Amino acid sequence: MMRALYSGVSGLRTHQTKMDVIGNNIANVNTVAYKSQTVTFQDLMYQTTQAASGANATTGTGGTNAKQIGLGVTTGAISTTITTAGATQTTNNPFDIKITGDSFFVVSDGTQRYFTKAGNFTIDSTGNLVMSTTGYNVLGWQVNDTTGEIQKATVSPLKVMATENLTSDAEATTLARYTGIVDSDSTDINSTAGEVANLDIYDSLGYKYNTTFSMHNAEGLIDSSGNTLPEGTFYMVLDDITEEESGDSVMTSSGATFGSTLTFTDSSGNTVTANNAVLVTYDPDNSGKLSAVGGTTGATTTKLSFGTGTGQLKHSTISIDLSTSQMSGNSGTTTAAMKGGDADGNGEGRKLGKMIGISIGNDGKISGSYSNNDTKLLGQIAVAEFSNAAGLSKEGENLYAETLNSGSFDGIGVDVTANSGSMATGVLEMSNVDLSSEFTEMITTQRGFQANSRIITVSDTLIEELVNLKR
Known part of the structure; x- marks a missing residue:
């Protein structure tokens, strides 16, 4: 009877543990990323009143199983459902x-x-x-x-x-492109002002400057060596550099250098002078691409350099790629323009951000x-x-x-x-607690607790009857 009494006590204690876990799960139903827990029971221990015996060939009797009386229940494990994700x-x-x-x-x-x-x-x-x-x-x-x-x-x-x-960090402009179609029949490219192309550049401190270039048709002009320049020959001029905020020119103070001074003679014998200019030629053997004359033959880049002045732009060099521009008939319309950076945007420069x-x-x-x-x-x-x-x-x-x-x-x-x-x-x-499962477990736990309490009640009655035998 005492064994049953203490078995009931262990059952109450173990079911209370399970109810504690269920209560904690429900309490954390809205806790961020909470992982629910589950309880498993295991039988506690056994009192062996008679050990098992084996078969006896001499007497011809068979074996008997052990006689064991269980002494209750205990908590076997409290596991966390950690791999089950919440909503x-x-x-x-x-x-x-x-x-x-x-x-x-x-x-x-x-x-x-x-x-x-x-x-x-x-x-x-x-x-x-x-x-x-x-x-x-x-x-x-x-x-x-x-x-x-x-x-x-x-x-x-x-x-x-x-x-x-x-x-x-701010980043100085180091690369630029002159890209598009150059048409020698364009009205602007044959004018005194030329075909204007603007390029925004940045210095190493992030200050922005506006540069103005112009492309001119050099066909028919006579160079300093007395050669008449053929169709597809142009010269690009750096006209000005201005600070964006003030609009002031920094062409001189920045010590900008672009190409050199080119001198031509037109068909009437008049002298044509272009300062800060680069001779550009059409290359029929290179898909009609334009390239700068001077330095390496057929070079597709030319450089705008700074460094002799006192402005912020000193110690900078911008490589201008001409390879993505070409001369082509386009009904007298030139579409070529200056763009900062290469085709991937590298070297474009930027202000402080x-x-x-x-x-x-x-x-x-x-x-x-x-x-x-x-x-x-x-x-x-x-x-x-x-x-x-x-x-x-x-x-x-x-x-x-x-x-x-x-x-x-x-x-x-x-x-x-x-x-x-x-x-x-x-x-x-969210929490991975399943309320329907928790309430179901709560019901079975309540019934288990209730049943174990009856073991204690009945055991107490039996003990009472035993004590009353003396009367």
Whole structure:
């Protein structure tokens, strides 16, 4: 009778443990990225009143099973359904991140690393990406200052809005293109002013300047060697450079040099002088492309250089590519124009830019966008993976810690996309608690608790009857 009484007590205690777990699950039904827990029972121990016996060939008797009386129940395991993802909640907050797959964000309180599925992050006063609830730093990889690429080393706090990231450095223009069709029958190209082409350039401090070039038809002119220039010969002139804000010319103060001074004689014997000019010729053997005369024969680039003056533009050189322009009949219309940078936008130059936005890619890379149309890689959120994620220890505050049975974190982490995972911004992972399942478990737990209480009641009645035998 006493055995039954204590078995009932163990049943009450174990069912109460299960109810505690169910209550915690339901309480966290709206907790970000909460992972529900389940309880499994196991029988406690047994009292053997008679051991099992084997068959006896001598007496011809068979074997008998052991006689064992169970002594109750205990909690076998409390498991976390960590690999089951919760539903997606849309927040439209760019710093809210849902992580898919079996990986975890890595965060730190400055002393110890923790792991979490909760991606409700924010930026603190020093520019660090942190958990909005605890202020713990989100860890990841930094950008190599030399290569501008992510350097996968020991994870460290992501200071995405550090002072140096709030601006994008100015960059001097180094490349430009004269591209399109040049038509020698164009009215403008045969005029005194020529076919005008404008190019905006930047110096190393980010100041913007407007340069004015003009293309002139040189067909029929006689050069200094007495040669009459054939059809398809032009000369390009740098006419002026002005500062955008003031409109003042800096042609002289910047020490700009473009080509040289060209002297021609027209058919009437008049002298034609072109300062800061480059002779350009049509190349029928090179798809009709134009090339600069002088230096290397057939060179497709010419240079605009600075450096002898006192202006901000000194110590700069801009290579102007002529190879994407060509002479062709176009009904007297020239479409060629100056454009900054190469075909891929390299070398275009830019002014000093202010940060206007931050975006996080599905691979965890954080990029800043700036008012000068530049984008800069600021870092990458690294993730941790464990051989047995269910073995992590729950630490509260949506945090987990590694244990002997979870596997260890190597301190570096992995790219979230390495094992088909990804990150999505503007959304959060919700709790994976299934209320219908929890209420069903609550009913069965209540009935189990109730039944075990009856064991105690009945055992008490039996003991009472035993005591009353003396009367």
